[in-house]
Amino acid sequence: MTTGTILLVEDEDKLRHLLKRIISLEGFQIHECANIKTAMRILETTPVDVVLSDIMLPDGNGIDLVSSIRQMQLPTEIVLLTAYGNIPDSVRAIKNGAFDYITKGNDNAKIIPSLYRALEKVQLQKRIEHLETRIGNQYATFDHLLGNSTGINEAKELARKAAPSKAAVLLLGETGSGKEIFAQAIHSASERAGKDFVAINCSALGKDILESEIFGYKAGAFTGAIKNKKGLIEEANQGTLFLDEIGEMPVDLQAKLLRVLETSEFIKVGDTKVTKVDIRIIAATNRDLTREIEQGRFREDLYYRLNVFTIQLPSLRERKEDIPLFAQHFLDVFAAKSNRQITGMSREFTEHLKLHEWRGNIRELKNVIERAVIVSNQSILSLESLPFEMKLQKAGSRQKNGTFDLAGIEKMHIQWVIAYTNNNKSKAARLLNIGLSTLYRKMEEYSMKL
Ligand SMILES: Nc1ncnc2c1ncn2[C@@H]1O[C@H](COP(=O)(O)OP(=O)(O)OP(=O)(O)O)[C@@H](O)[C@H]1O
Numbered sequence: 001m002t003t004g005t006i007l008l009v010e011d012e013d014k015l016r017h018l019l020k021r022i023i024s025l026e027g028f029q030i031h032e033c034a035n036i037k038t039a040m041r042i043l044e045t046t047p048v049d050v051v052l053s054d055i056m057l058p059d060g061n062g063i064d065l066v067s068s069i070r071q072m073q074l075p076t077e078i079v080l081l082t083a084y085g086n087i088p089d090s091v092r093a094i095k096n097g098a099f100d101y102i103t104k105g106n107d108n109a110k111i112i113p114s115l116y117r118a119l120e121k122v123q124l125q126k127r128i129e130h131l132e133t134r135i136g137n138q139y140a141t142f143d144h145l146l147g148n149s150t151g152i153n154e155a156k157e158l159a160r161k162a163a164p165s166k167a168a169v170l171l172l173g174e175t176g177s178g179k180e181i182f183a184q185a186i187h188s189a190s191e192r193a194g195k196d197f198v199a200i201n202c203s204a205l206g207k208d209i210l211e212s213e214i215f216g217y218k219a220g221a222f223t224g225a226i227k228n229k230k231g232l233i234e235e236a237n238q239g240t241l242f243l244d245e246i247g248e249m250p251v252d253l254q255a256k257l258l259r260v261l262e263t264s265e266f267i268k269v270g271d272t273k274v275t276k277v278d279i280r281i282i283a284a285t286n287r288d289l290t291r292e293i294e295q296g297r298f299r300e301d302l303y304y305r306l307n308v309f310t311i312q313l314p315s316l317r318e319r320k321e322d323i324p325l326f327a328q329h330f331l332d333v334f335a336a337k338s339n340r341q342i343t344g345m346s347r348e349f350t351e352h353l354k355l356h357e358w359r360g361n362i363r364e365l366k367n368v369i370e371r372a373v374i375v376s377n378q379s380i381l382s383l384e385s386l387p388f389e390m391k392l393q394k395a396g397s398r399q400k401n402g403t404f405d406l407a408g409i410e411k412m413h414i415q416w417v418i419a420y421t422n423n424n425k426s427k428a429a430r431l432l433n434i435g436l437s438t439l440y441r442k443m444e445e446y447s448m449k450l
Contacts, residue, residue, distance in 0.1 A: 026115075082101050246283040
């Protein structure tokens with residue numbers, strides 16, 4: 001039984017393989033990588049409950065990873081692996097928001113219990129957020145959906161048409177492209193608006209927990225089932241159930257869901273009689289379901305039941321014209337929230353936003369602007385307030401403009417790092433992973449101002 005998803009970040013191959021084995025034996029789903037850059041990529045596209053990361057990594061420090069994860073506002077906890085001598089760093093990491101640290105070698109037996117505790121915290125947090133949303137009952141409406149590009153307008157038009165009917169809706173789009181906010185808008189514009197909108201991410205939980213969460217169980221259904229538990233289907237009765245990442249739902253649960261769609265009935269785990277419900281289902285995925293069907297991972301009959309209205313949400317890359325509008329909106333929101341007098345963005349800042357790939361789509365843009373508002377000390381957002389990796393992306397574009405030779409790229413890279421550190425050469429040398437004297441030698445070689 002899988003109980004959660006772990007991202008293991010460790011550059012020592014042997015140790016990583018060993019940890020992977022220990023963790024997989026517990027039934028956790030596991031992703032692995034050897035550096036921060038890949039870890040960030042995985043985190044932008046894949047839901048992860050707990051990151052287990054080494055502190056010393058080839059391209060940076062596990063403590064910076066903690067800060068980045070906190071900035072991305074991911075529902076993810078971090079457990080750090082540290083060498084004995086780095087305990088002060090680990091204490092600092094905990095202050096920055098890490099969940100726990102474990103001393104490599106000595107504390108191996110503590111890894112699994114710590115992962116379980118971190119996972120429990122993540123799941124509790126998600127439950128609290130879910131309940132808060134329900135109590136506030138503040139679901140988004142179509143008025144909250146920003147964007148003027150053709151792709152988003154077409155999606156909004158179809159969603160408005162789908163809203164009043166009881167038919168299922170299938171929302172397709174990359175992570176952070178707005179599937180949940182669209183689902184809420186559809187719910188708000190339907191006659192179910194006064195009732196609950198209940199959301200669950202099918203990829204976040206293992207099969208057994210997912211089944212219990214969605215369908216509920218009878219007391220005594222399995223060890224630990226002390227009393228009856230209402231499933232989310234029942235909680236969403238008369239309202240809308242939003243099934244995010246439906247492509248990740250195990251096939252036997254798909255059969256149970258199909259039955260709900262066809263008969264409005266289901267059987268709780270450990271029950272013998274059927275329970276009746278009146279729900280509308282909105283499902284979402286970033287997977288290609290037709291391919292999943294071909295590979296036997298998704299039921300074709302369920303697919304046809306769900307895709308009565310299929311709405312494709314464009315990625316932010318496909319609607320770059322919307323980027324300034326979103327950026328200004330998030331800027332206004334975060335500036336007001338933090339009481340800052342920041343009114344706009346420099347031309348270069350906006351240009352950089354348009355160059356970026358936005359794998360995390362609007363969620364990522366929102367986080368980048370929030371970060372920029374926090375770090376900026378001017379009245380308009382400038383390049384300095386962008387994360388380091390985003391400043392670097394200009395390398396790709398300049399390459400297109402003609403700079404192909406390695407020395408040219410190295411010179412540009414050094415210039416950016418120096419600008420990033422506000423001309424602090426020691427810090428720049430550290431980030432570049434070269435000695436200070438080498439930095440000065442290279443600056444002289446490239447005729448850069450010392
Ligand atoms: N059109 C939009 N207008 C305003 N805000 C938006 C829009 N689309 C997305 N957002 C914001 O972007 C963030 C991500 O959106 P959302 O959670 O709906 O994406 P998602 O596709 O469901 O992501 P995931 O697949 O990772 O669950 C949210 O904060 C949401 O409010």
